[in-house]
Amino acid sequence: MNKKKIIILELKRLLKEYSFIKDIWLYGNFEDEVSDLDLLIIYDNKINKVKIPKIIQDYILDGTIIYIPYKLKYEIFLFENLKIFSIKRNKAIKKKLNLMDKEYQLLTSFIERYYERRQMLFLSNIYSPNNKIIRNIKSLIFSYDMFFQYFSLKETKVIKKNLFISYKKIRKKYLNNKLKKKEYKFYIGKLKKFDKNFFLKSLNYLNESFEDIKMKKFSYLFLKKYTFSNYTKKNSLVVPELFGAIYQFYAFQNLRLSKKIRKDFKGEKKINLNNFKFKSFLRKKINFINQSYIDLNRGKFKKGMYRFSWYLN
Structure with missing residues (x-):
């Protein structure tokens, strides 16, 4: 068997x-x-x-x-x-979403995953591959793919680069103990170059697409280790204003989990999102996570939430 x-x-x-x-x-x-x-x-x-x-x-x-x-x-x-x-x-x-919810799913999944995942590219151990790093590279590539899928719903002309092809080659060689240091270093170099370009273009696109969101200075302590902001001088931690608006929305709901998020969010209290349907979508997400938080916290769990699991500690 x-x-x-x-x-x-x-x-x-x-x-x-x-x-x-x-x-x-x-x-x-x-x-x-x-x-x-x-x-x-x-x-x-x-x-x-x-x-x-x-x-x-x-x-x-x-x-x-x-x-x-x-x-x-x-x-x-x-x-x-x-x-x-x-x-x-x-x-x-399976659960089929309507087109609008699919758009929101791709957008929020990208926002909630990409900026944390790309931090691995700035660590010195990125050049020493292990199982965890190989898995995290795949997760980062999924983030790119989420954005490209979202972008394809909004724009008619989309140039999508399939990063899974080169990743699978590196992964296969790694699993077979045939991955040479020089080859892996070259791969990471190309990935970093791609990410730098992708980061700037996606940041500009999101800020321009959601220009009605006027967030003043904000910061959010993510995962208890990364302080993302729209005004930081540290380029690796810069995020679009939409990022701030989403976490601001999560922080100022009347929920137990929101109180935890609020402590890590620095910025104005007035909700910057005006799209009723988008806010309704976000409310469903945070209500879902909040219920898990309440139940797991009551049982004295230290992990087990789909998002925001660090607030159980």
Whole structure:
């Protein structure tokens, strides 16, 4: 019996063992040691910590166990177009968004992922590849792809560069222990050059596209380690005004999680977003995360949220 079948059987056992688990969704794959796996535990009522078998833990790696409220489970698709497999139903789970929500999904997913992910390019250890770095490069490339998808919905002429082709070549050589230092260094150099150009063009595009957003000076302490801002002299931490408007919106909702975000957000209190439908979309996202935060915090969990997990500590 292969590992995938063993893992699925183990997860079916967990479904029977823990009554509060209504389903377990798998996100990720079992390809190799660079791949990682996320477990999305769909829970109802009071949640308890789940003892995960070692064979599953070995595949989680940088992934994690994420807890999702049963009544809000489909809201997870507002964040990303996830390829999910349901253990209970033994089938893929899909959620088709309307065109406007798809646009908002791509836009907010890019904003919430890209600026943090690109920080890896400024670290000295980027030139010393390991499993985590190879995985994070893939995540960064997904961020570029999110923007290109969003851009294609807004503009008629789109020149999209497929960075996955060169990434897969590097990844394959890395897995086979055939990746030479010179070749990898050259690859990272090209990636840095691409990112520098992409960062400037996407920043200008977003600021021009959302010119009605007039954010004064703002900053947000992200992940308790990166202070993103629209006025910092440190180029690697500069973000568009839309970034500030989104996190400002999250910070000033009447929610328990918002109070935590508010402490890390520096800037004006008056909400800068005027688009009612966009605000409604963001409200669904933050309500979803807030419910997870309340339930996990009550259970004294230190992680397990799909976003903002650092506020559990």
